[in-house]
Amino acid sequence: MTTSLTLISHTLCPYVQRAAIVLAEKEIPFERIMIDLANKPDWFRTASPLGKVPLLKTGDRYLFESAPIVEYLDETTAPKLHPDEPLERARHRAYVEFASQTLNGIGALYSAQDDTGFAAASAALTQKFRHLEDVIAPGGPFFAGSAFSLVDAAFAPVFRYFDVFESFLALDILERLDKVSAWRHQLSQRPSVRNAVSGEYPDLLRGFLRKKNSWMSHLLDLHERRESTAMAC
Numbered sequence: 001m002t003t004s005l006t007l008i009s010h011t012l013c014p015y016v017q018r019a020a021i022v023l024a025e026k027e028i029p030f031e032r033i034m035i036d037l038a039n040k041p042d043w044f045r046t047a048s049p050l051g052k053v054p055l056l057k058t059g060d061r062y063l064f065e066s067a068p069i070v071e072y073l074d075e076t077t078a079p080k081l082h083p084d085e086p087l088e089r090a091r092h093r094a095y096v097e098f099a100s101q102t103l104n105g106i107g108a109l110y111s112a113q114d115d116t117g118f119a120a121a122s123a124a125l126t127q128k129f130r131h132l133e134d135v136i137a138p139g140g141p142f143f144a145g146s147a148f149s150l151v152d153a154a155f156a157p158v159f160r161y162f163d164v165f166e167s168f169l170a171l172d173i174l175e176r177l178d179k180v181s182a183w184r185h186q187l188s189q190r191p192s193v194r195n196a197v198s199g200e201y202p203d204l205l206r207g208f209l210r211k212k213n214s215w216m217s218h219l220l221d222l223h224e225r226r227e228s229t230a231m232a233c
């Protein structure tokens with residue numbers, strides 16, 4: 001690829017991470033610009049018809065929506081991360097959408113207002129991961145077996161939420177899901193995945209969760225109070 005690329009980003013956005021992971025997998029150089037979504041600049045409002053990140057600037061044109069962005073990158077630069085066979089490729093697209101629906105489920109979990117809502121969101125997420133346990137390739141290490149795919153790029157940011165959630169609360173969503181857990185571990189070791197966010201990500205996500213005024217904010221607050229009491233003793 002010869003055109004210069006800029007990824008218009010937000011520090012926490014899981015959809016931006018998909019694009020950053022794919023760019024890294026393909027070793028495509030790119031610039032990254034962070035947007036304050038609470039205070040969107042005028043140029044961004046013009047360039048992003050849905051007002052969302054990611055945006056990929058290629059030369060002087062903007063591309064929006066993570067799925068077309070990663071597919072464009074996949075069609076123009078090796079290695080191919082989508083399967084060649086049309087039915088299998090369509091199935092992978094479906095699981096990229098499944099990852100987006102899982103992110104919605106994570107949003108429902110961290111926005112739940114009380115323990116009942118939290119338990120319901122947790123149960124809905126568990127169902128999604130149980131389904132994944134049945135369909136991911138036996139023996140891994142990735143969704144479809146030995147080759148890293150766009151489905152892996154879509155799920156790595158999903159698992160990153162769990163790394164932060166599990167630092168302050170006991171979740172049973174992924175319990176007893178051995179294939180999913182092994183997949184999660186493999187993705188967490190992948191350099192493209194590790195480098196898709198800055199080292200401040202866990203603190204920034206905790207800061208975001210603290211402000212949600214939700215049941216998860218309450219659990220985080222309890223954990224942090226316990227931690228500071230333990231440190232004072």
Ligand SMILES: N[C@@H](CCC(=O)N[C@@H](CS)C(=O)NCC(=O)O)C(=O)O
Pocket residue numbers: 010012013014015016037051052053054064065066067
């Ligand atoms: N369907 C979009 C979803 C992207 C999305 O939801 N981005 C969020 C940040 S993670 C956003 O920009 N929201 C706009 C806002 O918060 O105003 C995609 O796949 O790119």
